[in-house]
Amino acid sequence: xxxxxxxxxxxxxxxxxxxxxxxxxxxxxxxxxxxxxxxxxxxxxxxxxxxxxxxxxxxxxxxxxxxxxxxxxxxxxxxxxxxxxxxxxxxxxxxxxxxxxxxxxxxxxxxxxxxxxxxxxxxxxxxxxxxxxxxxxxxxxxxxxxxxxxxxxxxxxxxxxxxxxxxxxxxxxxxxxxxxxxxxxxxxxxxxxxxxxxxxxxxxxxxxxxxxxxxxxxxxxxxxxxxxxxxxxxxxxxxxxxxxxxxxxxxxxxxxxxxxxxxx
Amino acid sequence: xxxxxxxxxxxxxxxxxxxxxxxxxxxxxxxxxxxxxxxxxxxxxxxxxxxxxxxxxxxxxxxxxxxxxxxxxxxxxxxxxxxxxxxxxxxxxxxxxxxxxxxxxxxxxxxxxxxxxxxxxxxxxxxxxxxxxxxxxxxxxxxxxxxxxxxxxxxxxxxxxxxxxxxxxxxxxxxxxxxxxxxxxxxxx
Numbered sequence: 001x002x003x004x005x006x007x008x009x010x011x012x013x014x015x016x017x018x019x020x021x022x023x024x025x026x027x028x029x030x031x032x033x034x035x036x037x038x039x040x041x042x043x044x045x046x047x048x049x050x051x052x053x054x055x056x057x058x059x060x061x062x063x064x065x066x067x068x069x070x071x072x073x074x075x076x077x078x079x080x081x082x083x084x085x086x087x088x089x090x091x092x093x094x095x096x097x098x099x100x101x102x103x104x105x106x107x108x109x110x111x112x113x114x115x116x117x118x119x120x121x122x123x124x125x126x127x128x129x130x131x132x133x134x135x136x137x138x139x140x141x142x143x144x145x146x147x148x149x150x151x152x153x154x155x156x157x158x159x160x161x162x163x164x165x166x167x168x169x170x171x172x173x174x175x176x177x178x179x180x181x182x183x184x185x186x187x188x189x190x191x192x193x194x195x196x197x198x199x200x201x202x203x204x205x206x207x208x209x210x211x212x213x214x215x216x217x218x219x220x221x222x223x224x225x226x227x228x229x230x231x232x233x234x235x236x237x238x239x240x241x242x243x244x245x246x247x248x249x250x251x252x253x254x255x256x257x258x259x260x261x262x263x264x
Numbered sequence: 265x266x267x268x269x270x271x272x273x274x275x276x277x278x279x280x281x282x283x284x285x286x287x288x289x290x291x292x293x294x295x296x297x298x299x300x301x302x303x304x305x306x307x308x309x310x311x312x313x314x315x316x317x318x319x320x321x322x323x324x325x326x327x328x329x330x331x332x333x334x335x336x337x338x339x340x341x342x343x344x345x346x347x348x349x350x351x352x353x354x355x356x357x358x359x360x361x362x363x364x365x366x367x368x369x370x371x372x373x374x375x376x377x378x379x380x381x382x383x384x385x386x387x388x389x390x391x392x393x394x395x396x397x398x399x400x401x402x403x404x405x406x407x408x409x410x411x412x413x414x415x416x417x418x419x420x421x422x423x424x425x426x427x428x429x430x431x432x433x434x435x436x437x438x439x440x441x442x443x444x445x446x447x448x449x450x451x452x453x
Binding site: 001002004005007008009012014039040042043044046047049050051052053054055 | 292293296297300301306309310313380383384386387388390391402405406407411412424427428430431432434437438441
């Protein structure tokens with residue numbers, strides 16, 4: 001098999017075990033082969049984007065329907081239709097008579113004696129009422145029994161529920177304590193070194209801050225000293241000028257005195 | 265081949281219409297999908313599958329070994345597709361039709377159904393562009409999941425030729441997919 005054939009056989013899992021192992025080793029070593037296999041897999045994946053389609057209705061018949069005997073079924077349907085028509089025309093109906101169903105024709109039979117009819121109706125009504133009362137009684141008894149059962153169940157439920165809540169609460173408390181203890185241990189074990197590091201970092205940071213502050217103060221002080229020096233210098237210059245001016249003025253006055261100008 | 269399929273074929277060969285109909289219901293969807301992937305067209309898929317099953321009805325009794333039914337049916341379908349392509353020169357038309365459809369349906373819509381539909385169309389486009397012998401191998405391998413040995417037997421070629429045809433088909437399809445605007449969305453979604 002050449003390279004292409006081996007790739008396809010590998011892609012579809014149709015390679016002998018030994019050959020497969022050897023080929024996998026080759027793939028591992030050869031990035032180009034690996035890339036090519038990846039591309040083939042990707043193409044295979046794209047092809048799955050074309051799902052099966054449902055065939056549209058077909059007109060092809062393979063002969064199963066040709067066994068259907070239209071003539072025979074036509075006769076049968078005709079007989080059935082005629083029978084139904086006959087039943088309709090003769091006002092036919094189903095009646096239960098002497099233990100079996102019969103088909104009767106013509107009008108229904110009616111009770112001819114009115115007294116007998118009234119008595120029968122009264123008897124039916126009484127029977128119906130008695131049956132109803134019996135059912136009501138049974139129903140009430142059932143209701144009472146159910147109520148009592150329900151009450152018992154309710155109180156049992158209530159007790160069970162309270163017990164369950166208490167147990168749940170205890171479990172919750174116990175779990176909370178356990179969790180808390182676990183958390184403390186965990187905190188001690190895991191967080192302390194971190195805290196130590198944090199504190200150390202903070203100290204470093206504070207030290208740096210202090211140094212920055214001192215250095216800032218020093219700079220400020222330097223600046224202030226320079227300003228002060230300048231102010232002093234300027235004061236000196238001013239003072240010197242004043243002294244010089246006074247000196248000049250005094251000299252002028254002395255000259256005037258010496259030259260007798262003062263007396264003029 | 266499973267024993268019940270074997271029995272079904274023997275019954276159908278003996279003229280049992282129920283067995284023939286059962287064979288039809290089992291194999292019709294597969295042949296239909298083959299035709300759809302081959303021609304990219306549902307009408308052609310229906311035509312090919314109907315021709316295949318008419319042939320099956322006429323010639324099944326001549327099949328000597330019922331175990332070779334699957335290969336026999338696939339060979340019939342391959343020949344039908346091949347003849348149909350020759351007769352109608354449909355290959356080029358299918359490409360044109362699909363290309364036209366792709367151009368016409370390029371309105372952008374980011375919804376999932378639209379993407380799915382686009383992808384299906386792209387695969388059909390890619391299949392339609394392949395030479396016949398490569399397309400046949402792709403359908404047999406990827407969609408009918410036949411072994412290379414079976415493909416070789418049905419097409420009367422060597423296993424390595426089957427692998428090689430599939431390899432070059434994949435290469436060509438990948439090249440086509442990479443030119444498609446939706447490919448990126450498919451690859452990285």
